[in-house]
Amino acid sequence: MLSRVAENIYWLARYVERAENTARLVRVNSHLVLDTPSGITPGWAPLVEIAGLYNEFHSVDRESNERNVVRFLIGDANNPGSIISSLAAARENCRTVRDVLPRSSWEKLNELYLFAKENVQSGLTKSGRDNFLDGIISGSQQIVGLLGSVMYRDEAWHFARIGRNLERADMSTRIIDVRSTDLFPDDLLESRSLDTLQWISVLRSLSGYQNYRRHVAIRVSRAEVLEFLFHNSLFPRSFMHCIDAVDESIAHLENADAALRGIRAVKRTLRQTNVGEMTQASLHEFIDELQIRIMQLHTYLAKTYFPPPLQLDEVG
Amino acid sequence: MPIELKDYDPGPFFDEMMVRKNRARPLAKELINLFRKMNSGELAARQDAADLAIKAMGITFTVYNESEGMIDRNWPFDIVPRIIDKQEWDRIEAGLKQRVQALNLFIDDLYHEQKIIKDGVFPAEVLAESKNFRPQCVGVNPPLGVWAHICGSDLVRDADGTMYVLEDNLRVPSGVSYMLENRLVTKRVFPELFETYAPLPVDDYPTQLYEMLAALSPRSAKRPAVAVLTPGIYNSAYFEHAYLAMEMGAELVEGRDLFVDDDDCVYMRTVSGPKRVDVIYRRIDDEFIDPEAFLANSILGVPGLLRAWKARKVGLANAPGAGVADDKVVYAFVPEIIRYYLDQDPGIPNVPTYRCMYPEERQYVLDHLAELVIKPANESGGYGMLIGPRATKDERRTFADLIKKNPRNYIAQPTLGISTVPTVVGHSLEPRHVDLRPFILSGRTTFVTTGGLTRVALRKGSLVVNSSQGGGSKDTWIVDKG
Numbered sequence: 001m002l003s004r005v006a007e008n009i010y011w012l013a014r015y016v017e018r019a020e021n022t023a024r025l026v027r028v029n030s031h032l033v034l035d036t037p038s039g040i041t042p043g044w045a046p047l048v049e050i051a052g053l054y055n056e057f058h059s060v061d062r063e064s065n066e067r068n069v070v071r072f073l074i075g076d077a078n079n080p081g082s083i084i085s086s087l088a089a090a091r092e093n094c095r096t097v098r099d100v101l102p103r104s105s106w107e108k109l110n111e112l113y114l115f116a117k118e119n120v121q122s123g124l125t126k127s128g129r130d131n132f133l134d135g136i137i138s139g140s141q142q143i144v145g146l147l148g149s150v151m152y153r154d155e156a157w158h159f160a161r162i163g164r165n166l167e168r169a170d171m172s173t174r175i176i177d178v179r180s181t182d183l184f185p186d187d188l189l190e191s192r193s194l195d196t197l198q199w200i201s202v203l204r205s206l207s208g209y210q211n212y213r214r215h216v217a218i219r220v221s222r223a224e225v226l227e228f229l230f231h232n233s234l235f236p237r238s239f240m241h242c243i244d245a246v247d248e249s250i251a252h253l254e255n256a257d258a259a260l261r262g263i264r265a266v267k268r269t270l271r272q273t274n275v276g277e278m279t280q281a282s283l284h285e286f287i288d289e290l291q292i293r294i295m296q297l298h299t300y301l302a303k304t305y306f307p308p309p310l311q312l313d314e315v316g
Numbered sequence: 317m318p319i320e321l322k323d324y325d326p327g328p329f330f331d332e333m334m335v336r337k338n339r340a341r342p343l344a345k346e347l348i349n350l351f352r353k354m355n356s357g358e359l360a361a362r363q364d365a366a367d368l369a370i371k372a373m374g375i376t377f378t379v380y381n382e383s384e385g386m387i388d389r390n391w392p393f394d395i396v397p398r399i400i401d402k403q404e405w406d407r408i409e410a411g412l413k414q415r416v417q418a419l420n421l422f423i424d425d426l427y428h429e430q431k432i433i434k435d436g437v438f439p440a441e442v443l444a445e446s447k448n449f450r451p452q453c454v455g456v457n458p459p460l461g462v463w464a465h466i467c468g469s470d471l472v473r474d475a476d477g478t479m480y481v482l483e484d485n486l487r488v489p490s491g492v493s494y495m496l497e498n499r500l501v502t503k504r505v506f507p508e509l510f511e512t513y514a515p516l517p518v519d520d521y522p523t524q525l526y527e528m529l530a531a532l533s534p535r536s537a538k539r540p541a542v543a544v545l546t547p548g549i550y551n552s553a554y555f556e557h558a559y560l561a562m563e564m565g566a567e568l569v570e571g572r573d574l575f576v577d578d579d580d581c582v583y584m585r586t587v588s589g590p591k592r593v594d595v596i597y598r599r600i601d602d603e604f605i606d607p608e609a610f611l612a613n614s615i616l617g618v619p620g621l622l623r624a625w626k627a628r629k630v631g632l633a634n635a636p637g638a639g640v641a642d643d644k645v646v647y648a649f650v651p652e653i654i655r656y657y658l659d660q661d662p663g664i665p666n667v668p669t670y671r672c673m674y675p676e677e678r679q680y681v682l683d684h685l686a687e688l689v690i691k692p693a694n695e696s697g698g699y700g701m702l703i704g705p706r707a708t709k710d711e712r713r714t715f716a717d718l719i720k721k722n723p724r725n726y727i728a729q730p731t732l733g734i735s736t737v738p739t740v741v742g743h744s745l746e747p748r749h750v751d752l753r754p755f756i757l758s759g760r761t762t763f764v765t766t767g768g769l770t771r772v773a774l775r776k777g778s779l780v781v782n783s784s785q786g787g788g789s790k791d792t793w794i795v796d797k798g
Contacts, residue, residue, distance in 0.1 A: 001586055002567060002569060002573050002585065002586055002587075003573070003587055004572070004573050092549070095549055095554075095558075096548075096549055096558075096568075098374075098562065099558045099566075099567075099568045100568075107373060110372075111372060155587055155588075253587065254589075255588070255589075307573070
């Protein structure tokens with residue numbers, strides 16, 4: 001498989017996953033706001049941080065209010081991480097590799113992009129938001145499902161799977177990081193019901209609430225939620241599950257020894273860490289370390305499998 | 317309200333479906349009857365369904381626009397098929413095979429002994445001024461002796477019903493993917509007509525293309541590594557490049573995916589290291605394919621590609637230099653070229669063509685600018701043309717100067733009364749002008765597509781069928797009524 005194609009498929013999968021995760025994030029926050037007692041606002045600013053877009057957001061002088069943050073995350077073409085930009089980038093990546101992907105995946109992605117473009121205005125209204133976000137989430141899931149059910153299990157599939165799971169792992173840690181600190185002012189967290197509300201919202205952001213209740217515990221507690229989101233290898237959005245998937249797919253590639261060593265070191269670190277008992281500060285440090293590891297993994301993949309970056313002096 | 321064809325008026329033109337208003341040609345009867353049974357809302361609904369299918373299938377073409385940059389437009393398609401009788405088609409097919417065979421002999425001769433010039437049939441000065449003659453290719457013997465493996469010839473029908481060849485596209489002709497997609501869309505829109513007409517299938521093309529390309533492989537592998545070389549997503553025909561690669565199971569590559577090593581072989585950069593490529597279907601013009609041999613600042617190409625081809629380490633289609641026969645002045649000589657190499661009369665006539673390089677013919681052109689279409693030798697896509705009857709005095713004066721300055725670069729043809737086909741306009745059918753581009757593959761054998769791509773000028777009265785300038789397309793049916 002062509003190096004350039006591998007890179008495009010990897011990014012295509014990452015961007016689709018990013019669009020879906022961003023939609024989940026906005027949806028859960030919207031619901032959380034509705035559940036919060038009046039007078040307390042959990043705020044919208046943390047979403048910008050979760051997405052790692054603090055600088056992009058504040059490059060323009062604006063308040064982190066609901067309207068601005070939602071617009072920024074959903075429909076701002078100047079924000080490279082917005083849903084609309086992610087889908088546009090996914091589509092551009094797909095366009096150049098449509099000969100190696102199942103034909104219907106291009107059609108579905110094209111459809112999803114057009115849906116986003118045509119409905120983004122209604123997505124910005126409070127009443128239209130849920131419909132819009134549901135459309136994005138189910139559209140992304142259709143694409144992932146389609147690839148899973150018809151794609152030939154060759155390198156193309158593995159690059160898509162690596163891209164999707166790295167993005168998901170990265171986003172999961174971001175959600176945990178920011179959601180576990182900034183949601184409510186500290187003095188309010190004394191209140192048990194608000195604490196629970198906060199962790200439920202973390203689980204919901206990752207579609208893990210139902211699974212947690214069924215397989216872990218009825219009571220929602222910080223230690224168990226963290227344990228579940230980092231270590232539970234059966235929950236498909238847990239960090240461990242994502243890293244397992246990346247591990248498995250990298251093992252199918254040639255020249256993968258060093259990448260495999262890298263990923264297995266991450267798993268070892270993860271297994272040796274008791275996240276449930278960590279203080280907020282050390283959890284934050286630990287998450288930082290994981291994110292750096294994910295970035296290193298990406299750099300390694302790029303060096304081994306992707307084409308050399310175009311040198312400006314080559315262009316002349 | 318049912319669709320009425322009482323007001324359908326093709327005027328002085330030959331209409332492919334109607335003899336005159338309200339009277340269908342025998343072959344089009346069932347089609348026209350179907351329309352008569354439809355009400356106007358249903359016609360529009362079927363056209364909408366087709367447009368929707370095209371949007372969902374992502375059938376697009378790319379246009380570049382100064383203000384908006386790159387835009388991906390949905391492929392404009394008209395649902396009314398154009399029907400051609402198989403008996404007529406068989407004659408056209410034979411004529412096209414003859415034509416392409418002669419053109420290949422002509423190109424091979426130009427890069428070797430140039431007998432046709434020595435024998436005084438083709439003027440040396442035309443070759444001397446040809447923009448597409450590549451001295452780098454002199455003396456090369458491409459596999460199977462073929463230079464133009466893929467040719468797209470444009471056919472038009474004049475008012476008296478005669479089919480003419482308007483031009484031969486031998487560089488990187490496009491449109492065949494739309495021919496294939498049009499059929500898929502029509503199957504969705506008019507399934508009932510397929511039972512009545514049983515149009516001959518067109519979907520054999522990708523297999524034929526692959527086999528022709530595979531025959532150019534320097535190695536005798538069971539499944540040679542074939543790649544489609546595209547300039548990239550900003551090219552107007554990118555959709556087609558990706559489509560054909562996918563249909564053939566070939567790699568779609570850009571210049572930066574390939575390199576030529578010291579052994580003169582061409583390799584792709586893959587995730588498991590370099591992998592040799594046997595045959596390249598290049599959709600990049602000669603000048604850009606190899607900065608080592610042609611334009612040094614091209615970033616689309618692959619340095620050393622010509623060297624690899626000359627060393628017979630890779631097959632290239634079309635061969636570099638094949639474009640020498642894709643030139644509107646050379647076109648004017650094609651009947652002589654056919655007679656010279658094959659000792660046969662042309663099966664399909666050329667449009668009468670005046671060559672401005674000859675003083676007498678030039679004088680005629682200058683005296684009759686208002687009646688003629690003037691075309692530059694090396695432009696495609698309908699650019700740089702003058703349509704005499706529609707031009708202003710100023711435009712005609714400008715062209716007269718251009719011709720005098722560079723007579724070799726211009727030819728002129730009478731304005732043809734190009735034929736029409738009923739086309740959906742809102743809720744009714746109106747005549748619109750069409751041409752036809754069949755594709756001819758030359759390898760071990762010669763293959764002609766069943767029909768081709770019918771392009772239609774969607775604007776009323778317009779003769780310009782190019783998709784970049786408001787043209788659309790139709791499905792083309794070759795029908796055997798025995």
